[in-house]
Amino acid sequence: MAARRKADRIHLDWFNVSYQTLLLAGLAILAVSVLGTLYLMGYLGGGTHPRAEAYRAIRGADRLLERAVATSAPEELKPLRQKARSRLGEARQALAESSFGVAEQAALESQQASRLFLARVEGKNSIAAVQFYKLEGKVQVKKARQLIWKDATKKLRLGAGDQIKTGSSASAQIIYFNGSITTIKPGSILEIKELFDDPDSRIQQVRERLRTGRVVSSTLPMSVDGSFHELSTKNVTVQATGRSQFETRFDELNAxxxxGVYQGSAVVKSGGRERRLRGREQVSVDSKGALSATVKLPPTPTLLEPMDQKIFTVGADEQGSQIELLWEDMELPGTYHLQISANSLFGHLLLDKKDVTSIRVKLPPTEPGSYYWRAAFQTPNGLESAFSETRKFKVLTGRVMNVDDTIPPQLVIDDFMVFSTQVIVRGHTESGAILEANGKKVDVGDDGSFTIIVRLRKEGRNRVRFVAQDAAGNETVVDRFAEVKVYS
Known part of the structure; x- marks a missing residue:
């Protein structure tokens, strides 16, 4: 925190100053002091002023360093505590020089060092974890205090201060230690601002900053009061404290x-005002921070045919298979928005048609491969619903099944990582095999690879059973176990 300025000496002539004058002067000083405190704490201007963010980060770093200093540790961990102290000193100096961005970043790094110190004292090798769940297309990462963007990999561990950038036909999903998932849409830049995971109080907090583009945030029920998932832009802060799904778009040109909240609820804050949005509600905020009226979004259509994971076969001499897509009739004035992609995050679209007037669409002859599709509803005045759930179908070249095949398919679990009450699983099986996890179908890539999230059902030991079946009916079963300490 910046050092206080030495107070100027004020000489009063007690014989010439009346009691009323002193009272008015005292009230004026008190008002200035209160306004100054409010400004520093970010209550003026919606809480997103750079000074307020830096001040908040420094306070958090100070509290964590106090815990670290009060904790005895072996010699090999003391440099980590010293790093936290050094970064906090840099943050305070930058705040005094009004370099708010530098101050905030240094404070967040101090927090990260203190948390890692405390975690290692307790025998843990890591702190609040952030991991890529899915990557599609050109996705890059700029680590904290670095200037160079590097290509993202699924194994890369993310932390506070890291930025993720998606190309014009790319998307990414990241999963946090509390089970929240953020989907970063094409042409976006997202920064992980702050992470807090206190094992004693069980309070878990995530703060993100959307610098440009759009993201969809999906959160789980929070374990205790004080936990939240927060996303901010230049002029808005959105916060969810329970199960929710909301989409945020930020146009860098016009600020x-x-x-739009699709499920649950979230609080939108801007310009000193706040508003709670519930399912299917949307609000816009202009560059000056003014909130628009809340509008109601239309309902989402339900997909009907084909069923998820449907397989269509064509003869080797045929050009392709003709497939029909069918979804629920909303029985409202408007049109439908249909998207088809070769990837589950729809970063690169094979079809993006917004003026579909029918609920049944017949596709032209389709080449062998895997396809994902979804639909949304649009009103005449341009409001669009959330997209439906995603379904997948596969087109295969017809082949005769080998009835003599008695070899079970390969099934390998490469990664099995617990995040709160979920586990993220990566693995591979035989190409063309059908895979289930705890009885639910799993999306398997054409090369046999898969990435899924499995919800754990109870506190304590949970079994996750994977069953792979090949075209001849041979099965492979793999059981893995995950421990949930506190179920929320």
């Missing part, structure tokens, strides 16, 4: 933000 406008729109927030």
């Amino acid at each position: 406008g933000t729109s927030v």
Whole structure:
């Protein structure tokens, strides 16, 4: 925190100053002091002023360093505590020089060092974890205090201060230690601002900053009061404290933000005002921080045919298979928005048609491969619903099944990582095999690879059973176990 300035000496002539004058002067000083405190704490201007963010980060770093200093540790861990102290000193100096961005970043790094110190004292090798769940297309990462963007990999561990950038036909999903998932849409830049995971109080907090583009945030029920998932732009802060799904868009050119809540609820804050949005509600915020009226979004259509993971076969001499897509009739004035992609995050679209008037679409002859599809509903005045759940179908070249095949398919679990009450699983099986995890179908890539999230059902030991079946009916079963300490 910046050192206080030495107070100027004020000489008063007690014989010429009346009691009323002293009272008025005292009230004026008190008002200035209160306003100054409010400004520093970010209550003026919606809480997103750079000074307020730096001040908050420094306070958090100070509290964590106090815990670290009060904790005895072996010699090999003391440099980590010293790093936290050094970064906090840099943050305070930068705040005094009004370099708010530098101050905030140094404070967040101090927090990270203190948390890692405390975690290692307790025998843990890591702190609040952030991991890529899915990557599609050109996705890059710029680590904290670095200037170079590097290509993202699924194994890369993320932390506070890291930024993720998606190309124009790329998307990414990241999963946090509390089970929240953020989907970063094409042409976006997202920064992980702050992570807090206190094992004693069980309070878990995530703060993100959307610098440009759009993201969809999906959160789980929070374990205790004080936990939240927060996303901010230049002029808006959106916070969820329970199960929710919301989309945030930020246009860097005109500094406008729109927030739409699809499930649950979230609080939108801007310009000193706040508003709670519930399912299917949307609000826009202009560059000056003014909130628009809340609008109701239309309902989402339900997909009907084909069923998920449907396989279509064509003869080797045929050009392709003709497939029909069918979804629920909303029985409202408007049109439908249909998207088809070769990837589950829809970063690169094979079809993006917004003026579909029918609920049944017949696709042209389709080449062998895997395809994902979804649909949304649009009103005549341009409001669009959330997209439906995603379904997948596969087109295969017809082949005769080998009835003599008695060899079970390969099934390998490469990664099995617990995040709160979920586990993220990566693995591979035989190409063309059908895979289930705890009885639910799993999306398997054409090369046999898969990435899934499995919800753990109870506190304590949970079994996750994987069953792979090949075209001849041979099965392979793999059981893995995950421990949940506190179920929320």
